[in-house]
Amino acid sequence: MNFDTIKAFQELDFWGTKVQCPYFINKGNRVRAALRVMCGKGTPEEIVDEAKTLALREGINLKEKNADEVKAFLVDHNLGIDCSGLAYYILQPQKLFFPHAKNFLRKFITKMRPIENCSVEVLAHEKNSKTVSLSQLQPGDMIIMIGTGDDHDLNHVLVVTREDNGILHYAHSLQWKSDGKYGGGVKAGKIEIVDRNKTLLEQKWTEDSKSGDENETFWRAKTAHSLKIHRLL
Amino acid sequence: MIISYEHLEILRTAILYALCSAFFAFLWAPLLAKFLYKYKIQRHNDFDPTLAIGGSTSKKGTPIMGGLLVIITVALITFFFNWDRSYTWMPIGAMLLASVLGGLDDILNNVIGRKRRIRKIRHVLRLIRVHKDWKQRIWLTLTLPWTMFKRTSLWLGSHPGKGLHVHERLIMQFLTGAIAAWWIYFKLGEDWRQVHVPFDGFIDFGWLLIPIIILVVMLTANAVNFTDGMDGLAGGSLVITFSTLTLLSWMEGYDAITYLNATTTGALITYTYFNIKPARFQMGDVGSLGLGALLAINAIVVNQMLMLPLLGFIFYVEIATVIIQIAGRYVLGRKIFKMAPIHHHFELRGWSEEKTVMRFWFIHAAFVLLGLWVALF
Secondary structure, three states, rough: OOOOOHHHHHHHOOEEEEEEOOOOOOOOOOOOOOHHHOOOOHHHHHHHHHHHHHHHHOOOOOHOOOOHHHHHHHOOOOOOOOHHHHHHHHOOOOOOOOOOOOOOHHHHHHHOOOOOOOOHHHOOOOOOOOOOOOOHHOOOEEEEEEOOOOOOOOOOEEEEEEEEOOOEEEEEEEOHHOOOOOOOOOEEEEEOOOOOOOHHHOOOEEEEEHHHHHHHHHHHHHHHHEEEEEEOO | OOOOHHHHHHHHHHHHHHHHHHHHHHHHHHHHHHHHHHHHOOOOOHHOHHHHHHHHOOOOOOEEOOOHHHHHHHHHHHHHOOOOOOOHHHHHHHHHHHHHHHHHHHHHHHHHHHOOOOOOOOHHHHHHOOOHHHHHHHHHOOOHHHHHHHHHHHHHHHOOOOOOOOOHHHHHHHHHHHHHHHHHHOOOOHHHHHHEOOOOOOOOOOOHHHHHHHHHHHHHHHHHHHHHHOOOOOHHEEEEEEEHHHHHHHHHHHHHHHHHHHHHHHHHHHHHHOOOOOOOOHHHHHHHHHHEEEEEEEEOOOOHHHHHHHHHHHHHHHHHHHHHHHHHHHOOOOOOOOOOOOOHHHHOOOOOOOOOOOHHHHHHHHHHHHHHHHHHH
């Protein structure tokens, strides 16, 4: 596990200017066989390098931009990280089983490009992780939400980074509706364990000083078809 | 070993060819520069990010097609003073063909071209199903393999812009290689089919020589093309390679090829003088493709094909990095180098252009020297 990577994503280094890595999911764009950095699966270094290259191509001097402008540049160029990509870089699973890889070619592709094929469903697969109860929860576990939102069309994963005095800290990559186009990205939040015998939804979720339904992460958890805690095998 | 007077005379003449070529090129270089500036045959920044590396804009507006200086000088001097049906016809013909291809690309890319697009295979398949005109549907079905070839060849190219598309370049380069292979295999006799193997005499590849020559010519032409990305890099490296080839062809007793190599070296010296940073003009595809083809053919003609990886070391390193980068992109989904060809990788890592170019020259020189040493066995 590499929890330092969260900081690297939260503070992408553009010549000393620290920029929060935006959220980007390839679902709508359906870019295929491209660089992983263009599919929302790049490392912090790759995202920075690609942004610099794109800026060169377009004659834009990123050095003169402030953090918000650089972030807007990243968003406009589909550079960012999705939730499973972030979880992959934090948890660094040694070997994953890809249920969708049925033929030889698919298996070869998943072997060569595991992160592009790593989705929330893959992380939640029984061959890759096991479910644990709230009382057994520890740093490195994932809170996996399947089918969230009004249309139940988005899966999401939070990675628990630490626990102190009954407060779970997690990191994830998501764009809230209230964030607008340029607001989302790699964020951190916390879940205050009010009662260990109750479900996750009955605990107190706080992120970006917001709780209840204002906290969109909690809203996603609430609307999910399935909300479970998983631990990688 | 005692060198005979006649043999020494050939070397003297070759050096004279080089000097005359350099002088002649020097005489008309200002005319070429004026022409290129007047008609604004310049590389545009909009599709070439490498021009802006390091925040430099000094290259913006520098004309391309400066390679014409070498191509025209070599072609004219060879045509008037070294025209030999057995030896210099084919190298010059192939060089000119590759240059025409490169020149066409330069002009389309930078002067008169407009963007063309290639339909996606999925789009064509859909049209075959739904097009209202049945004749169009048949036509699209019949030309589907061609569309697939065009589309898949895009995997090898980075930006299908205004210039020649990758499949067009491949076909023309294949043609250049094929002409060279045909000439060497069928027209020049059995001796020419021998390939020198250092420490082990000669090997005869038989008919396999034809595809090998085509491949080597295509690879080398593109390799020099990729190397032509920094001021002085391709020019300086080619001077080293062609002067070594002059020496090799002189030792092997190929007089006309010796003169041709010497002429090319001379013209390249003048070209590189003008191409040193800040460049008066850049080589462009017109020069790099032509000189790449000439380099491959001249090495093949003097039976030193196996020495090409050493004689053209830096060119093959450059093309290898491009291939690795493309393979990394498709197979691993990530870039192996910050940018390919590799000279831009070092530039992005903070090396200055001058440092990169000069280090590449001397690394190249060291490997060419190794190639010369091995070739002598």
